[in-house]
Amino acid sequence: MPLSETPSAVARPRPRAGDRVFAGLSTGAGLLILVVLAGVAAFLLVEAWPALTAPPEEVPGGRGVALYVWPLLFGTALSAVFALLIAAPLAVTIALFVTYYAPRALAQGLGYLIDLLAAVPSIIYGLWGFTVLAPATVGPSGWLADNLGFVPLFAGPVSATGRTMLVAILVLAVMILPIITAVVREAFRQVPRLHEEAAHALGATRWEMLRMAVLPFGRSAVIGASMLGLGRALGETMAVTIVLSVSGGVTVNLISSGNPSTIAADIALQFPESTGLAVNTLIASGLVLFAVTFAVNMAARTVINRRSEFSGAN
């Protein structure tokens, strides 16, 4: 090509339509996330509106939406909080085991076993809780009622079927365990090796090393992970629906046959058979559940993200 020839770039005007279209599509998909989240809130609100504005006596239960949702919200919080109290410490210890105690060659496989717990569909946990766990708790519950009956949680009388709040809590704990473990493990993996070495160099035992160098580092991850688990437990539906025998009262008694339901379980139970204002009422309770879990998840993610900003230094 002779040197004097006009630069070919000018002679080849190629519109980059492809670039604009693709950038537009990607940006649209990104924005769609925000639109969907806003849409969830908006559509639930629209469909809940008739119930929110209806005269209280027309709402199922006859006392308005707030009083319809309240015992459910109580049951939801009760089951989720207790499930968290059981699962969180267990999850942290399991994360410690997989990261620091398990033989190295096995660690990944053992971690995978825990992840499998998260893969089991919730309906199966429900069937298992109903068939295996519930009957198995009847005996120990009786012992609790006899010996610790003065604690309101174990006041009894003991349910004969075992379909109690206690079983719901245990099933929920099993279900959120892998979620918390996964986040905490990830945090432990990011602990700077230098800290560990330093602790070892000081002659620390393994436990002293963990307490000095690992646990402080993982603290906010544990908090964030627990809140994630809480969010999951609050919204878990089928396992509770199947396991729990519901009477609707507000009580902290975990082992009797009279249990408050949870929002999610109540929706699953009632929705298929409901029409008219009952549907709107259920959607209103779903809106409450959405708001609560959304807040919990936002808080959880904020805590977890703050931690990762700190650890970004290494």
Add this chain to the structure above:
Amino acid sequence: MSVPTRTERETDLLRTETAPVRRTLPPWVPYAVLAAAIAVGGAAALAGVSAGLGAVLTVVLYAACVVTVSRLVEGPRKAKDRVVTTVVTSAFLLALVPLISVLATVISRGTARMDVEFFSFSMRGVVGEGGGVYHAITGTLMITGLATLISVPVGMLCGVYLVEYARGKLAAVITFFVDVMTGIPSIVAGLFAYALFALILGPGVRMGVMGAVALSVLMIPVVVRSTEEMLKLVPNELREAAYALAVPKWRMILKVVIPTALAGIATGVTLAIARVIGETAPLLVTVGITQSVNLNPFDGRMATLPVSAYYQYVNPGVPPDPALDRAWAAALLLIIIVMALNLVARLISRRFAPEAGG
């Protein structure tokens, strides 16, 4: 972390600098104690105490003996270390109990109906024995397939946006809300799909595609996250190489970046499918249940595996056994599908991951 060398170093340090000379337990001691404890616990279990109590007894016995011996021989710090080791290990074993119990229960109860009829018949006109889940299998495949068709393009594009296009605040906001979206309860996703369609088509509507929309809400954030993570692993050098060849950005992304990350994305998508294929609650409120095959996702109720397992269980009819058998068989089928998907995901990532480095 190489445990033995560190332990040696610890003891070295203890000897030379801080503590007076201490003896360590010979390595066989804890195992011997464990064997003894298991023997006692096992005997107790056989003697009529429940298996759970036997296990508890074993752990407590083991911990008590090892601590006492260790305290005498090795001192309090080492003893405490051994307690923690015992606690941590038992916590892990404890977590395996439900996993094993669930699998054992589902397998033992589900195999009764793993027959040809189960896979090839619907529940149309079935009362009592017989019948199958053919209609539910087709429903589950269609709805999950539709959800995948919606979620994969949207999720991948969103991941591409976050890694290749987004800058600054909006990217941070979207990343944050993708994370938050992973926490939406599945029943809420179902109610959202219902509310959306009820507004357009009127109350009481039930359709397969509604279930697909609900599942998409659950699937999209998972796909976004795995796409995002995988795209971030693609070395920048490859992008630069493509740019230097005068490749426009969109072709660079489609032809270089995505193919390089494809195995990882496929793993993520497979896991996302595994996550939603067993979902019951969102389908319960959007798709409902029916007894016969429905292959049109835009027309009326559809059966799905999890929902039909649920209804077989809660409304078994009289006598209940045939329905309960069907419920457990459906559960077993579901668990096989989910585990297979997990396995496939792992195989994909193992098979293709190391190659990328070249």
Add this chain to the structure above:
Amino acid sequence: MAKHIQVKDLDIYYDEFLAVQGVSMTIEPRSVTALIGPSGCGKSTFLRSLNRMHELVPKAKVEGQVAINGRDIYGNNVDPVDIRSEIGMVFQRPNPFPTMSIYENVAAGIRLTGARMKRSEIDDLVERSLRSANLWNEVKDRLHKPGGGISGGQQQRLCIARAIAVDPAVLLMDEPCSALDPISTQAIEDLINDLKPDYTIVIVTHNMQQAARVSDTTGFFNLADVGQPGRLIEMDTTAKIFSAPREQATEDYITGRFG
């Protein structure tokens, strides 16, 4: 097809940071120009501003003029993608596309830009490019094996083949041999000599002997202090720079390296 490059008062920024200041130079067609200088003085930055790769870094910008055969590549209405099709680049670390075969790597510039070409034409182009890159004999039996499956030196020649397959007028090379063993380096240097009659080549190198061996012209970059912008201190024929540089700094740098 080689073209001549004129740079005038070029300032190159990363966000607020002025990395390279006031560079003016003329690069002749069918010649090899070597850019040398201490680490961090902005050689790579300068090189990447010649084919508009610099602006891929967020917030990076360029002021001044770069003209290829008289046309300002930073002018309005100039598509950077078109510029890059005229000015190829080879990087420090060989970076073949890992998902593509050797054949596909060479054809990448054609295929990825969406140009339509007959299969036989592509076959032809691949063979020609690989021959030009002195790689054909080594890979002709495994054209359809992964591009990442050959040695580092072969990969780098594959990257050169990939770059020249797009038929650029200018070839920019940023330390193309720094990840390679002496024998592969020798192969690349021979290749540069072979390519000289057809291309304008600009090569960044830390290796004085290499600069002396392959280049006709040498430019020395330096920076006054850390945090200060890099500048072009001196540019002349390679023989002159290495025997009788005008600037003290140049002499210090060259002799410092040779001891």
